[in-house]
Amino acid sequence: MKKLIVTIGIITAIIISIDVQAQDNIINKTDKRQAVQKVRIAEGVASGEVTRMEAKRLRAEQRMIRRTESRIEADGIITRREQRKLTSLQNQASRDIRRQKNDAQVRG
Ligand SMILES: [Ca+2]
Numbered sequence: 205m206k207k208l209i210v211t212i213g214i215i216t217a218i219i220i221s222i223d224v225q226a227q228d229n230i231i232n233k234t235d236k237r238q239a240v241q242k243v244r245i246a247e248g249v250a251s252g253e254v255t256r257m258e259a260k261r262l263r264a265e266q267r268m269i270r271r272t273e274s275r276i277e278a279d280g281i282i283t284r285r286e287q288r289k290l291t292s293l294q295n296q297a298s299r300d301i302r303r304q305k306n307d308a309q310v311r312g
Pocket residue numbers: 275276277278279280281282283286
C-alpha cells in the first residue's frame with residue numbers, strides 16, 4: 205500500500221511538472237509576442253507610418269494586454285479559456301499594429 209501511495213505521488217508530481225511546463229510555455233509565448241509587438245510599434249514610429257496618436261493607442265492596447273495577463277497569471281493557473289483570451293487579444297493587437305502601419309495616416 206505504501207509503495208502504491210509513493211508511486212501515485214511520483215506520477216502526480218510528474219503530471220504537475222508537465223502542467224507547469226505547459227503553463228510556462230504559454231507565459232513565454234505571450235511575453236515573446238509582447239516583445240515582438242513592442243518592436244513593431246517602435247519600427248512604425250521610426251518610419252513615420254505610425255503617428256504619435258496611433259502609437260499612443262497601440263501602447264495603451266499593449267498595457268491592457270499586460271494587465272489582463274497579470275490577472276490571468278495571478279492565481280498560478282492558466283486555463284484554456286484564459287489562454288484563448290490572451291491569444292485573441294494579441295491577435296487583435298497584431299492586426300491593429302498592421303493596420304496603423306498601412307493606413308493613410310503617416311507622420312508628416
Ligand atoms: Ca488564471
